[in-house]
Structure formats: C-alpha cells, structure tokens
Amino acid sequence: MNLAHFLTQTARRHPDGIGFVWGERTWSWAEMEARVDAMASALVSEFGVKKGDRILVQSANCNQMFESMWAAFRAGAVWVPANYRQSPDEVAWLAKASGARGMICGARFAGHAAACREAAPDIDFAISIGESGFGEDYEAVVERHIGRKTKEAGVERDDPCWFFFTSGTTGRPKAAVLTHGQMAFVVTNHLCDLMPATGPDDASIVVAPLSHGAGIHQVAQVAHGVKTILPATEKLDVPSVWSLVETWRVTNAFTVPTILKMLVEDPSVDRYDHSSLRYVIYAGAPMYRADQIKALRKLGPVLVQYFGLGEVTGNITVLPPALHDMEDGPGARLGTCGFARTGMQVEIQNDEGNEVPPGATGEICVIGPAVFAGYYENPEANAKAFRDGWFRTGDLGHMDENGFVYITGRSSDMYISGGSNIYPREIEEKILLHPDISETAVLGVPDPVWGEVGYAVCVARPGADATSIDLEAWLEDKTARYKLPKRFIFWEEIPKSGYGKITKKLVREELQRRGEMPDGEEKRPD
Known part of the structure; x- marks a missing residue:
C-alpha cells in the first residue's frame, strides 16, 4: 500500500473532523486530502515527477511541509526533508547526496535554494512556501490544481518513500532509505507499543522538527485520525505549548529528553491543565534518572520511552508508562530503555557477532521489519552497519535475564x-x-x-x-x-x-x- 492512502482512508471516515491545527488556522481531513491531491497532481503533471524521484524539502514546521510529505508519497516520489536549522552548505550537500530532482523550500531560505541548485544540477524545479524569487508560491500551485484527483503511484514494499538523514554527529549525514512497507510496519508498531487505544478523539502536539522523529510520529497520528497540533511559533515557547495542551485536550506528544526537561521545569506547567495527557513519548537519547523523576512528579504516569535510531525508525525497545518507576526500590529496573518492540528482535553481541550472556556489555543489534533498506549509494557504510542480517546500532549496553535492555553509551563515546x-x-x-x-x-x-x-x-x-x-x-x-x-x-x-x-x-x-x-x-x- 502507498503510505499516502492512510490520509485518504482517514479523510473518507472523518471528512469534517479537524486534522491539522496551526496557530489560529484549522484544516479538516477532507481539506488536507484535497490539498495533498492538488500538490501531487502538480508534481506529476506539471513538474514531471516520476516514481523514485527525490524531492528535497527545506522548511520550518508548517502545514505545507506536512502536506508535501503526503504529496510526495502519493506521486511515488521520495521525500527528503532537511533540518531547517542547517546551513545552506549543509543542505546543499543533502541535495547533492540524495540526487534531488526538485525542491520545496520556505521563502526565507533563498540562500539555501541557491546553494542547492548550484550543488545539485539535477534540480530542475523549486516550489516556494511563500512568495520568493526562486520558485512559484506553493499556495498558487495548490490553487491551480485544487479539485484534481491524483491516482496513487503503485508501489512495492521495498520502494523508497523517505530519505531519513542521520544527524551526522560524527561526520557527514547519511541517507537512510525508508520504504513504504517498512514505514507501514512502523506506523502499526507505534500505535501498538507507544500509544495503544489512540484514535479520532485524540490530539497530538508537535514540539520537534517534522523532518525526523516527529514526522514519523505524525504519520501514525494520521493513520488513526488523530489531529495534529502545531504551535504557532517556530522557537519552542513552553507556556504556549502548555496552553495548547489545555485548549485542545492533547493526549500525546513526541519529544526528546532535553525538550521534555524544559517543558516540566518551566513554571507554566503548573498554570495549565495537562490532565488530558496519556502518553508523553521521549526518544533520541536516554533520559537521566533525575529528570525522569521530575517529569513523573509533574505529569504523572504518562512517560513512554523508546530507543531507536533513524535507521530503525525508532523501533528497537519500548518502556511503557507502567514501567516508569517513581521510586528507586529493589524491584525497579533503573536505567533500562525497555524491552524489544513488537515484531522486532534485539540482541547484545560481541565483536565477532555472537550473543553475549545476560548482564555482559556488548553492541546493541537489531533485526526485523522496521530496519531500513540501507544507506543510499553508500556500500561502505552498509558493510559496516550490517552483520549477518543484523543492524549494528553502535550503542553499547547489556540485557538482563528478562529481556530488558540497558544502554551504556555510544561506542564512540567510550x-x-x-x-x-x-x-x-x-x-x-x-x-x-x-x-x-x-x-x-x-x-x-x-x-x-x-x-x-x-x-x-x-x-x-x-x-x-x-x-x-x-x-x-x-x-x-x-x-x-x-x-x-x-x-x-x-x-x-x-x-x-x-x-x-x-x-x-x-x-x-x-x-x-x-x-x-x-x-x-x-x-x-x-
């Protein structure tokens, strides 16, 4: 199934329901479907996008960026989002490394658009979110094609849909190839393991760039008809976040430990009602025990931790709310990042690729349908990342006799x-x-x-x-x-x-x- 069909299914079931909120604006599921159809129609019929073409996106969080993902999927293209905080040179490198054919770029990133065109000569069109001198305005393109229904591109399970660039903390970012089938499993797994019983009456707030983990999280929301709440300000405004949680009765959020720490330590957490929250999901790095306890005291038993790299789209382990202990008692598994996600297998291996005994330190390795297809045009990196079918995370840790994993740190940090x-x-x-x-x-x-x-x-x-x-x-x-x-x-x-x-x-x-x-x-x- 083409991933874009998740949006179509939700729009059919809940056409008038609110699907997306940004500041004072709201969009129904039917409106989102029509806008995505219009942009997909433009990409295919006007800009000549073909199945497998890569479309680079340089934009801060906004409704157009979110729509561009679904439009790319629908056209059979590959969505290549950049972190909007990156420099023109950094984004230009992503454009070249991905072999981008076109780009969708925020109007204020003219320097990025110019750098990308220079570095990646295959880019033959640019669409501007807002009026600019480097491309036609996104809204004008949508208006010209609104009402046109675009047939979803036929895809196989292993056809790419997203180039998820690694953060590049130890060198140039690498493009992890995510596929339609893999992502369909990830969406199902997120809904099963991270936020069970989540549905159309729920709301999810975005407090991280949609270009990476938050984007994956919101795909899962669309699949179950959950409205997405996007704060109006680009920079994290903690009081505004808590105000939105109260106003929209937000039930889940995806974030990283440092942002969660800021959210619970700000005085505004006590000024707004956040009792609607059922799942506050944090990932990207382990959360220190002292910060965990503070968050639990402020928010109650709603924390969900998952451990997973972009290459496995977050699907390695999960620690649900019931296992986030407030007290450091004898039965508490302090420091664990949880147990293997549903459908995934986790193993601690030594340098020879053999499983080590419980309690012994080794490299955390994972196998299963959430593992990516490999790095784009990077056989050397693929050879290092995989061993006998297992993906090597580069993280060190150990596992207890009950299958709970404990992260010691990155192998490069030791x-x-x-x-x-x-x-x-x-x-x-x-x-x-x-x-x-x-x-x-x-x-x-x-x-x-x-x-x-x-x-x-x-x-x-x-x-x-x-x-x-x-x-x-x-x-x-x-x-x-x-x-x-x-x-x-x-x-x-x-x-x-x-x-x-x-x-x-x-x-x-x-x-x-x-x-x-x-x-x-x-x-x-x-």
Whole structure:
C-alpha cells in the first residue's frame, strides 16, 4: 500500500473532523486530502515527477511541509526533508547526496535554494512556501490544481518513500532509505507499543522538527485520525505549548529528553491543565534518572520511552508508562530503555557477532521489519552497519535475564583511561543527582599519563553558584576513583544539535574553540 492512502482512508471516515491545527488556522481531513491531491497532481503533471524521484524539502514546521510529505508519497516520489536549522552548505550537500530532482523550500531560505541548485544540477524545479524569487508560491500551485484527483503511484514494499538523514554527529549525514512497507510496519508498531487505544478523539502536539522523529510520529497520528497540533511559533515557547495542551485536550506528544526537561521545569506547567495527557513519548537519547523523576512528579504516569535510531525508525525497545518507576526500590529496573518492540528482535553481541550472556556489555543489534533498506549509494557504510542480517546500532549496553535492555553509551563515546573502559553515561547519571546541576556531558580527552581522562562540562541550575559546587566530593562515594573526571567545567549552556540533543561532537568543538582542550585532541577519532 502507498503510505499516502492512510490520509485518504482517514479523510473518507472523518471528512469534517479537524486534522491539522496551526496557530489560529484549522484544516479538516477532507481539506488536507484535497490539498495533498492538488500538490501531487502538480508534481506529476506539471513538474514531471516520476516514481523514485527525490524531492528535497527545506522548511520550518508548517502545514505545507506536512502536506508535501503526503504529496510526495502519493506521486511515488521520495521525500527528503532537511533540518531547517542547517546551513545552506549543509543542505546543499543533502541535495547533492540524495540526487534531488526538485525542491520545496520556505521563502526565507533563498540562500539555501541557491546553494542547492548550484550543488545539485539535477534540480530542475523549486516550489516556494511563500512568495520568493526562486520558485512559484506553493499556495498558487495548490490553487491551480485544487479539485484534481491524483491516482496513487503503485508501489512495492521495498520502494523508497523517505530519505531519513542521520544527524551526522560524527561526520557527514547519511541517507537512510525508508520504504513504504517498512514505514507501514512502523506506523502499526507505534500505535501498538507507544500509544495503544489512540484514535479520532485524540490530539497530538508537535514540539520537534517534522523532518525526523516527529514526522514519523505524525504519520501514525494520521493513520488513526488523530489531529495534529502545531504551535504557532517556530522557537519552542513552553507556556504556549502548555496552553495548547489545555485548549485542545492533547493526549500525546513526541519529544526528546532535553525538550521534555524544559517543558516540566518551566513554571507554566503548573498554570495549565495537562490532565488530558496519556502518553508523553521521549526518544533520541536516554533520559537521566533525575529528570525522569521530575517529569513523573509533574505529569504523572504518562512517560513512554523508546530507543531507536533513524535507521530503525525508532523501533528497537519500548518502556511503557507502567514501567516508569517513581521510586528507586529493589524491584525497579533503573536505567533500562525497555524491552524489544513488537515484531522486532534485539540482541547484545560481541565483536565477532555472537550473543553475549545476560548482564555482559556488548553492541546493541537489531533485526526485523522496521530496519531500513540501507544507506543510499553508500556500500561502505552498509558493510559496516550490517552483520549477518543484523543492524549494528553502535550503542553499547547489556540485557538482563528478562529481556530488558540497558544502554551504556555510544561506542564512540567510550574512552579508555589507564587501560580501563569508561562509559560517560554512568558518570553523567551520578552528576545529575546533585541538586544544583541541570545538565552535563562527560567526554574523554587525551592525557600523556593515562591515555585519556574525563572532562565533565556542567550547567548549574538557575540561582546556584557554580563556584561553590564540589562535584569531586559529590562523586567520591558514588563511583570508583578511576572513573572520576579530571576536570569539571561550568558553562552557561551546553550546545545542542538541531534536534535538541546534547552531542559530544558539539561539546568537543566548543571546548576547542574556548581553548580548554589539551594538546592532541584533534588526533582523537570521533
């Protein structure tokens, strides 16, 4: 089935129901279907888009960006969304790497459009969201084709529908090829494991770019007739988010731990009614225990964690609300990211690809229908990513006897000090238990004596005096001495990726920029 048929089915069942909300505007399911039909008609009949053509999208969250995904699917094209925060050069590289044939671009990104045309000569059309000098206005195109019904392109299970670019934290982003059949399984799995009993009476709020995990999440909402609520402001406005939750009786949200932390720590969380929430789903990075407890106290038993890379479209493990323990009692599985998603198999493997015993650390590997088709035109990356059919996540962890998975950290984050393996996440968890610490990132840096030592970059809570915080003393009875970071550095904020995640690459670059990195750091591979 062509993924675009999810929208058609929902529009048939609930034509007058609200499907999309953005600011003061609302669109019914029938209106969304008609607009998607119009754009798909234009792509095929006017711009000559054929099955398999790639369409690059550079846009902040808006209804047109969301529609462009369904229009691309309907035309049999491949949707190639960029993170709108990326620079013109970065997006131009995505255009070239994907072999994009056309682009849909926000009017204020004229520099991006120009850079893409220069880097990717195969781009022969551009549609502008808003009036601009680089392409025809999206709304004018829709108006010209409104009322035209476009037949969905015939697709097979393994036909590509989405190039999901990795975040590129250790190099150039790679295009993970997502297919119609794979994504249909992912949608079904999301509804089964993350938000069971979700349907037309529900509402979902978007607090992350639609270009990645939030876009996947909203595809699942469309499949079950759930309205999508898009905040009016581009930048995260926490009071506005909580106001929308109250107004629209929002029942589920997808976010990342850093954004969830901001949502629950803002005073506005207490000013609005959020009792409608049933599932607050976080992914993209593990959530520190101290932040989990705060969120549970504020929101109640609604947290859902899933672990999964873009290459597996989030489908590796799930930790449902009932297993988010508030207390650190003997029966609590503290630090787990849950158990294998329905229909997926997870295994902890050693360097030879053999399964290790329960409790032993190894690489988290996964196999099943949610695994992507491979990286686009990148055989070297595919050879590294797969072994005997298993996708290698690059994350280290262990599994207990009951099948619950615990993430130790990225294999690239681990460092070796005096011959001992050090896993930064373990230390970060303990630092964040300090009442005056808000954020932290621990990474290994070169050392002439020990090979590598740990640097802990920290952010103090508002009102706390960083100079009075003695983290070495705090950690003394909480971790082995050889694991203690050599330096504790305090900044006003820690740099984050365009998806709100703390990445060691950005922290490392900032340390270098500030001159706080020891000599030889540039020789350490990331």
